Amino acid sequence: xxxxxxxxxxxxxxxxxxxxxxxxxxxxxxxxxxxxxxxxxxxxxxxxxxxxxxxxxxxxxxxxxxxxxxxxxxxxxxxxxxxxxxxxxxxxxxxxxxxxxxxxxxxxxxxxxxxxxxxxxxxxxxxxxxxxxxxxxxxxxxxxxxxxxxxxxxxxxxxxxxxxxxxxxxxxxxxxxxxxxxxxxxxxxxxxxxxxxxxxxxxxxxxxxxxxxxx
Amino acid sequence: xxxxxxxxxxxxxxxxxxxxxxxxxxxxxxxxxxxxxxxxxxxxxxxxxxxxxxxxxxxxxxxxxxxxxxxxxxxxxxxxxxxxxxxxxxxxxxxxxxxxxxxxxxxxxxxxxxxxxxxxxxxxxxxxxxxxxxxxxxxxxxxxxxxxxxxxxxxxxxxxxxxxxxxxxxxxxxxxxxxxxxxxxxxxxxxxxxxxxxxxxxxxxxxxxxxxxxx
Numbered sequence: 001x002x003x004x005x006x007x008x009x010x011x012x013x014x015x016x017x018x019x020x021x022x023x024x025x026x027x028x029x030x031x032x033x034x035x036x037x038x039x040x041x042x043x044x045x046x047x048x049x050x051x052x053x054x055x056x057x058x059x060x061x062x063x064x065x066x067x068x069x070x071x072x073x074x075x076x077x078x079x080x081x082x083x084x085x086x087x088x089x090x091x092x093x094x095x096x097x098x099x100x101x102x103x104x105x106x107x108x109x110x111x112x113x114x115x116x117x118x119x120x121x122x123x124x125x126x127x128x129x130x131x132x133x134x135x136x137x138x139x140x141x142x143x144x145x146x147x148x149x150x151x152x153x154x155x156x157x158x159x160x161x162x163x164x165x166x167x168x169x170x171x172x173x174x175x176x177x178x179x180x181x182x183x184x185x186x187x188x189x190x191x192x193x194x195x196x197x198x199x200x201x202x203x204x205x206x207x208x209x210x211x212x213x214x215x
Numbered sequence: 216x217x218x219x220x221x222x223x224x225x226x227x228x229x230x231x232x233x234x235x236x237x238x239x240x241x242x243x244x245x246x247x248x249x250x251x252x253x254x255x256x257x258x259x260x261x262x263x264x265x266x267x268x269x270x271x272x273x274x275x276x277x278x279x280x281x282x283x284x285x286x287x288x289x290x291x292x293x294x295x296x297x298x299x300x301x302x303x304x305x306x307x308x309x310x311x312x313x314x315x316x317x318x319x320x321x322x323x324x325x326x327x328x329x330x331x332x333x334x335x336x337x338x339x340x341x342x343x344x345x346x347x348x349x350x351x352x353x354x355x356x357x358x359x360x361x362x363x364x365x366x367x368x369x370x371x372x373x374x375x376x377x378x379x380x381x382x383x384x385x386x387x388x389x390x391x392x393x394x395x396x397x398x399x400x401x402x403x404x405x406x407x408x409x410x411x412x413x414x415x416x417x418x419x420x421x422x423x424x425x426x427x428x429x430x
Contacts, residue, residue: 009226010226011224011225011226013418013421013422014414014418016417016418016421017411017413017414017417017418018411018414020417021395021414044397044400078424079421079424079425080417080420080421080424081420081421081423081424082417082420084424086420086423094314095310095311095313095314095317095318096310096311096314096318098310099309099310099311099314099412100412102310103310103311103412103413104412104413104416105413106416109413109416109417109420110417110420111416111420149423150419150423152416174419174423175419176415176416176419180236182259185259191419191422191423191426193415193418193419193422195412195415196232196233197314197315197318197319197410198232198318198319198320198324199229199232199233199236200391200408200410201319201321201324201326201367201391202231202232202235202295202297202324202325203228203229203231203232203408204365204389204390204391204406204408205295205296205297205301205324205325205326206228206231206294206295206296207228207406207408208296208301208364208365208389208406209293209294209295209296209299210294211406
């Protein structure tokens, strides 16, 4: 089940967090078992999509019986690595960095927040959410002391190259990347998941335009 | 070309903003025409993926010649509705709302920002980026006066139902939705593009976990 990564399409992978969230709610509401049809309804997709998605990882269900909610939630948690906390820093504590800091439930998703970094003089040394924001001169020590493996980059594209060079040298190989800097082209041994927030606005533009021309 | 929406898969639609961004850069750098192979390289995908994607919308290229950069950029701009500005408000001016306000290039992407809304007493009446943040009692007037069609929801899921009810009554049908509230289930005549930021962290968790078990 763990050797299948190369074959699984990103849209399927991107649905896994939705399954996880949905199963947590179902379990919380006392739903012990669930058919692919009911799970599909809760997910707002088709039952055949649910079966196809879960078959990518080995199935998990029984024909004609459905899924045990708790087991399926645990299997998906394992796929998402939620059971293995990854020590993490946020780099860039502007509006986006703060949104990430306050809205992400790090521990629940398998990450452990270990530090906040920024170079702006008015931020360095201030306290936020129990952390002292540090300058990037301190980053190598912090990464080594805390065995940090993962960085969340909340910085503009123009600063990203320099920052990633520094983080890479300090040993960081995993990135949640909000900039447009292409990390894996420069560092093929890194894992980066790129989130281009502003593209969501253009995607909405497409959906609006094509809904209108459709009617 | 405008009647194809129902058949086009979301991953293809989600790549359109990347094509647009890439073509803007190429045009800016004086690249007048480009082969699907070169475009693929710039996009970090395969040439066959490029041809397949663009064929969904009618092709745009000539066999053995490639694409005229400016023409392709203009065709994709039309698909994304960039030529038709949509009057827009941001609802929720916390950290995420501010990140959206300062990082999104509204006009460049086909949107025109018309107002900022929040209910927090310490925010209402303050100035930000040339706007006065307004309370939601003012929202109906603002929407009517400015012919606003689109709202960017930067609010927690728990407040979303009430807010969307209000915005819907005032006439808003298009949403960029950062909450987990499912707008189109409740209002099927709306267009909503949902961005679940925190799921990006879980997706990274999957990529890390499966890279590690793969090696």
